[in-house]
Amino acid sequence: MRRSFTVALDRYGYRMTAAADGLAGLELFRDGAFDLLVLDVMLPGLDGIGLCRRVRETSLVPILMMSARGDGLDVVAGLEAGADDYVVKPVDTYVLVARIRSLLRRATYAPVAAAGPEHATAGGSGAPSDGERLVFGDLTIDTDGLEVFVAGNPVALTPTELKLLLEFAAHPGVVLERHTLLRNVWEYGWDGDSRVVDLCVQRLRRKLGRDRIETVRGFGYKFRR
The missing domain is CATH 3.40.50.2300 (Response regulator)
Structure with a gap:
């Protein structure tokens, strides 16, 4: 094989x-x-x-x-x-x-995220760049540099985790169904296995904080404003 x-x-x-x-x-x-x-x-x-x-x-x-x-x-x-x-x-x-x-x-x-933890944590001060930033409490997403910071500390995300986070951040407070996330993040043209979504959300919660992404039972997930 x-x-x-x-x-x-x-x-x-x-x-x-x-x-x-x-x-x-x-x-x-x-x-x-x-x-x-x-x-x-x-x-x-x-x-x-x-x-x-x-x-x-x-x-x-x-x-x-x-x-x-x-x-x-x-x-x-x-x-x-x-x-x-x-x-x-x-x-x-x-x-x-x-x-x-x-x-x-x-x-x-x-x-940036794909380059590995060493690259993602480089830069000395740990502050986001001067590009466009999305701020949710102590979570900052530098959408130009594709870097993520929690309380000013850089967080290393895989490309899939980063794209999932950007999908959530583009729709704060909106419930996103699993099949929508599969289509937009994993690019499934059909209903795939929702476990890839659930487990990637779990990994994001471990890295960013458990309360940022809310589970809406029977529907999907919601990113807290």
Whole structure:
């Protein structure tokens, strides 16, 4: 499967580097510069979830998880570990390419966040730039520099987390349904798995404060004014 995906994605113009197990993948990641990672949950040695956690210790690179079980605990565990999205095996190449393209667009949209925690926290004073800023209490979003600050301290967000936050900030006080967020943030053209939304919201709450995003049961989420 690894060989077939490498050949197929090469036809779409992607340059691929493949690893047969999690530890080899971790070494490749540390030695190279990658725009996106595709991690199989069932990797030998260090599994995909463990590899995702190790990568998230130092990088905000977009991560797509590949799972053999669409409704299993491994999907939730992968998203909780920091993955941005997932696909279920067996997966058609065009579906895989669509998810990759969506993740890469988010990374291009949010270059500062995608550069990693080191870049996101650089700058000395920690103050936002003089560009357009959205302020919600002690939360400041620099929409020009694509940086986020809580109480003046920079917060490192993945491209998906940043785009989700900007979607909320554009509609303060408005209830956004999960399928709306899936369409606008994850670019699903159909009703996808709402767990990716729920778990990304959980990650945002851990980074920004639990009270900023309200759950409206039976509908979706609302960003507090």
